[in-house]
Amino acid sequence: MKAVSLYRLQGQFEIAARQTERLREDEKMAGVTEQRRKAELSAARNDHRASMKALTKLDGLLEYLTKRTARRRLALAELSEEDERSPLRLPTER
Template structure:
């Protein structure tokens, strides 16, 4: 915007104190109207980009919430798996002990003192 303003000031400043033909004034005016349209297009694009950025922020927020919920679920499942593994290990140990006892034969009656 500043470059456009500076160019416009320089162009019109060069005309001060000189006779100006209508055609050259018209060309100059057309050039700056084109610049004004481009500037308006850029502003519109900037607004659209801001809206898109806001939309992405909302989507990112939703995705982060979903991710946190998923991570909580994973941690919970990890805990449950660990508990199950411990139970399974205890069961295996109990089965191993039972197998050893069965291999040794029938249990002996306790001796009296």
């Protein structure tokens, strides 16, 4: 084998070794990024869960207030009907 061929092979080997090292570093960085993203996803899921819990509470409160308002409107309507049916009173009669 000629010296030129040996130098060429050595150069190719060194290039391949650098590329392999770069790929290993990229793999490590990808692993770190993956762990960071998993942590972010977990935090986002926890936030979403808390938001959904709060939304459920608000829905329940809205339903309660809607029912309560409906009962109050009914009571006010009944009072209005009673007032309309009763004879007019003079201010001194009240």
